[in-house]
Amino acid sequence: MTQDITYTTKTKQLIDSLKSVCANYGLGNDGNEFKIITQVFLYKFLNDKFRFEVKKLKPELGDNNSFYENLKAIQAKHYDLLMDLLDENVPRLKPHQLISHLYNSQNSEDFAKTFDDTLRDISIENADVFSIKSFSGAKDKLFDELSNYITDSSQRDGFCKALINKLFEFSFEESFENYFTEKYDFFKDIFEYLIKDYNSDSGGKYAEYYTPNAVSRIIADILVEGDVKKVKCYDPSVGSGSLLMSLAHNIGEDRCTIYSEDISQKSSTMLRLNLILNNLTHSIPNVIKTNTIAEPYYLEKHKFDYIVSNPPFKLDFSDFREDLDTDRFKERFFAGIPNVPKTKKESMAIYLLFIQHIMYSLNDQGKAAIVVPTGFITAQSGIEKKIRERLIDKGWLRGVVSMPSNIFASTGTNVSVLFIDKEAGKDQVVLMDASKLGETVKDGKNQRTVLTREEERKIVETFHAKEAVEDLSVVVSVEEIKAKNYSFSAGQYFEVKIEYIEITAEEFAEKLNGFETKLNELFAEGNALDLEIKKNLQNIKFNK
Known part of the structure; x- marks a missing residue:
């Protein structure tokens, strides 16, 4: 339970960080903000799920700090073999599509295009498993071109850099991959918080x-x-x-x-x-x-x-x-x-x-x-x-x-x-x-x-x-x-129950006398009020 609470708390912190980025670029509390946050989350989940499954096959790739560099060093033919060994439902990513690579590349020219291209390629290469069909059979994209939600093109690089920095910080502070063996009933709370x-x-x-x-x-x-x-x-x-x-x-x-x-x-x-x-x-x-x-x-x-x-x-x-x-x-x-x-x-x-x-x-x-x-x-x-x-x-x-x-x-x-x-x-x-x-x-x-x-x-x-x-x-x-x-x-x-209390004839007579006395008191009080009202009516006079 403590682990669940920690996970939920950390995830809410990431949501708040991403909301802050959106707010700083004029996208606070609108439909585009929701799309950005959910898609960035999906990118984060795919990264961590990929890393989790690859490390099960090759533990020697190391922890989060060294995983990217070690993965990048694998020869192409060996990398393809490693991908073939993964379960068919695991996302396939390339080293340059990982958060770590984008973080290291954020000072390159036209970073927003690099960011969008990376998400687009992941979407295309994993469409068979991770896309959702509509009634007509058409499949949706995993990711939109997120930078295009920023109307001022001069701010797009900065926006995408801010998103990657938040994901990179979270990767080292708390990774989702630690929880892939758990039952995620608590994700309902995150959904409610996000939406x-x-x-x-x-x-x-x-x-x-x-x-x-x-x-x-x-x-x-x-x-x-x-x-x-x-x-x-x-x-x-x-x-x-x-x-x-x-x-x-x-x-x-x-x-x-x-x-x-x-x-x-x-x-x-x-x-x-x-x-x-x-x-x-x-x-x-x-x-x-x-x-x-x-x-x-x-x-x-x-x-x-x-x-x-x-x-x-x-x-x-x-x-x-x-x-x-x-x-x-x-x-x-x-x-x-x-x-x-x-x-x-x-x-x-x-x-x-x-x-x-x-x-x-x-x-x-x-x-x-x-x-x-x-x-x-x-x-x-x-x-x-x-x-x-x-x-x-x-x-x-x-x-x-x-x-x-x-x-x-x-x-x-x-x-x-x-x-x-x-x-x-x-x-x-x-x-x-x-x-x-x-x-x-x-x-x-x-x-x-x-x-x-x-x-x-x-x-x-x-x-x-x-x-x-x-x-x-x-x-x-x-x-x-x-x-x-x-x-x-x-x-x-449900059965209707009436509770009966045993009382003696004397107790019954006493209760009845009590009710009669109370009624007489109320009647007397009522008569007094009637006389008072009649007296007040007689004192009312007409004034021109």
Whole structure:
């Protein structure tokens, strides 16, 4: 844990250093700043991953201080052989593409061009493994020409030198390569720290929310049981991939393949970094940038063993809403498509489409966990109820966990997690109300609720045991859920208890006399007030 904290602290320091560089060159707090920081991070990660893997093959290349010079001294034919020995998912770099070389070359003429050319060559030479595809099949570039974000060409050399100096300083103070053997669950915190300045209106601008570590762990621990091998894991609104990372860690990175879709280029960039850090580089070709609802890439290509998702709850999709309301989408969106409201189009409940998409995308043994607004589980009619009816009638609902309020720092919306299992059956559905768990902590200007590890374990163990715990969980049948109008709220199934206290006849008479005396006092006080009001009314006179 101490190592995790150290890593996170150091990484945040690097982010702040890069933000400072951007601010000094007029790029503070805009979209270009985000692109620059994420791409410089990617360059840093590729450097350290390359060095880490090469040193496993040739430890004699030495520490960070001597690695570059020793690598540069290797003859070309031996260097090519060394590259051939690397795993196919490891980036291939040349000595002159390393941070150390650029640092040593920064006083050369036209350094900005050297910097951009280096990143462009790395992008081209590693495109097969590290590029992200769009719906059309086109691959994006790993790197833009970062110097071009500086409009004043006379400042471009200085800008690129400043970036390299920050990376070089960090290389010797703290290298990422020390952590490539670790599980990177804490990278979620770094993602949130990096992107929060570009996500205005509590997530409204980009409709992105950060799944808390506790929720990710609970979902993964509930979904993954026993020995799992060779499975396909999918997230249709992946963001930075925190849910998929936790799921892959529980299954085993070498036992699963990750598939994802997201409309955000920003999220795809962060996911690519996360896959590199989490020993899931082999899944980068499966990262697709697309509109999952309108142009799903995997819809007819794969059915999935596991699906996890924290979809956007509300988003304006009125531009393509009518395209969805056609025969070719009827099977996927069986419960219907939300209408366009006359006002506040941004309130359109797009999460209902994601739930239906996920149900359609599971294979016959598939399991899924979906974060939904808690209002979904009790809605009396509409698309929400039709989805719940389908889950119950098919016997696909494994259970629901309603989370504490404010567990998401960026939104106060109460959330629940819907657990779907195509083999769940109709006898034992676990409904859990964890809203009273957790402790409130200050998170910047916001309050958020944090679950302890003990509370996480209690939720997971109770769910797996299918155990009824007073004021926490119930285990119900499909027929009981139908009798409650298909409600998935645990609270509606809790037994109502009335506490009785044994008292004597004398104690009862004494209590009754006490109530009568108190009532008489109140009546007397009321009569006195009435007389006072009547007296005051008689003293009121008319003045011209």
